[in-house]
């Protein structure tokens with residue numbers, strides 16, 4: 090599978106000279122499976138760029154859109170995804186069930202006071218809602234995708250992709266050390282041995298005590314999880330909007346210092362907008 094980041098920022102877009110390296114758009118990740126199927130995770134502002142890319146390259150817009158949860162930074166790009174106004178576009182939405190409701194509410198409410206002038210049911214694209222992932226795995230011609238509940242206010246899902254021998258987990262907006270909710274051993278089990286873990290690392294260890302309950306993790310918690318679960322490669326995402334490129338680079342450098350010599354973990358970086366990774 091090929092994984093491309095169209096948005097890596099958390100909470101709110103953060104454009105500007107300080108975020109050119111890691112990007113200012115909010116969460117959107119494109120996964121192209123070896124069988125040719127396309128899966129898009131989340132509809133943050135990065136989705137707008139993906140729409141431009143698909144149209145400029147005449148790539149058919151037919152894909153699964155997996156929503157991790159319904160917070161606005163993960164939905165804001167949807168009204169600005171140009172292919173959604175074309176009849177030829179087909180989107181099958183799955184993921185966190187309330188997020189689909191959230192997606193429809195981003196549009197006009199029919200009461201004249203919505204967040205966007207166009208109503209959801211006036212969109213020309215064929216948009217179906219498939220409520221599979223919250224109840225069991227989704228099988229895309231042999232690629233199995235399953236999910237685990239996140240520790241995040243109002244809930245959400247992380248996704249695990251298994252393609253042949255390779256596994257990738259995408260877990261954003263997840264508080265590993267939350268006082269209540271899912272415990273670390275359950276996350277260890279879910280990510281165990283995966284080739285690539287992409288995980289929220291919004292905070293610094295020194296910030297986390299002030300931000301308990303906000304639904305995000307500090308990078309040291311994520312490195313600990315990856316080492317415990319024998320993950321091979323780790324990418325941080327959902328970068329804090331206040332973090333400059335230099336700040337993110339510092340997080341990566343400090344994380345690499347935490348890598349134990351005997352650990353299976355051999356690569357840590359922060360996800361960059363526009364970067365592409367391939368498994369195997």
Ligand SMILES: [Zn+2]
Pocket residue numbers: 099100160162163262327
């Ligand atoms: Zn978020």
Ligand SMILES: [Zn+2]
Pocket residue numbers: 158160241262304
């Ligand atoms: Zn969130």
